[in-house]
Amino acid sequence: MVFRPQQPPASRALRVLPYRKPTRGRDYWVLDDVLPDVDAVRARCLAKEDWVQGAPHKPEPWPGLRAMPGLEPPELARVERLVRQATGARRIWPEDPEGAGTFNHNCVQVVGKDECEPRPHTDSRTLCRYAAVLYLSPGTPKDCGTSFYRQSLPGGVLGGNQVLAPHNNLVDALGTRFVPEDSFTEDVRVPHRYNRLLLYSANLIHSATGYWGTTLEDKRMTAVFFWMA
16 A cells, blocks of 8 residues: 555644564575576566556556556566575465455556655565565666665654554554655665565565656566565
8 A cells, every 4th residue: 555644634642653673684684696587587577568647647546557467477486486485385376356445466667756755665465475676777876776664753763664463554553644755764765686686574664766757668666565474
């Protein structure tokens, strides 16, 4: 679920979330050189003609362009094998999204520098335990990777960064959709790198660090994945 900070209608204290320092090998995994022929995958994505437009082109809560599927079955099988190896999960699967909201597993996304800003959020616990982003644009700067965030509370106090049961997403956990724009601060940054897969626990607050480019060929291109385990 995308969580977009907004000015609250009235000042009130937000719930403080539990904190778990994002730790590589426990909460997130960085896998490089994932696809043996990533250039062919990128070329296939660039040739797509079935893009669906988001903001600012259409009145959608998500930005840029989207198309599905991102990877073909053999490519996806390779990625899923690496995910199981990294996490130790015996089985992973995309959850049936019926009645649970929008689900864009194995979806390629293209977002330019003027189409969106960082939007800290968590993914729905009803849809996934793990999420991943595969970077598919070779010219994108390293500062356009992915960041993990934590709460920034009044008085310089730092809060938490994860959504736990009984809550399913960040809005549930905070008890409101309306928060001040400075409610989150960057905690850990993973740099962008072509053909890198960033895999992470989906209940951690995260966002793209930034976006890049102005044309289809040079905008930040990624494929995103969501699995239960």
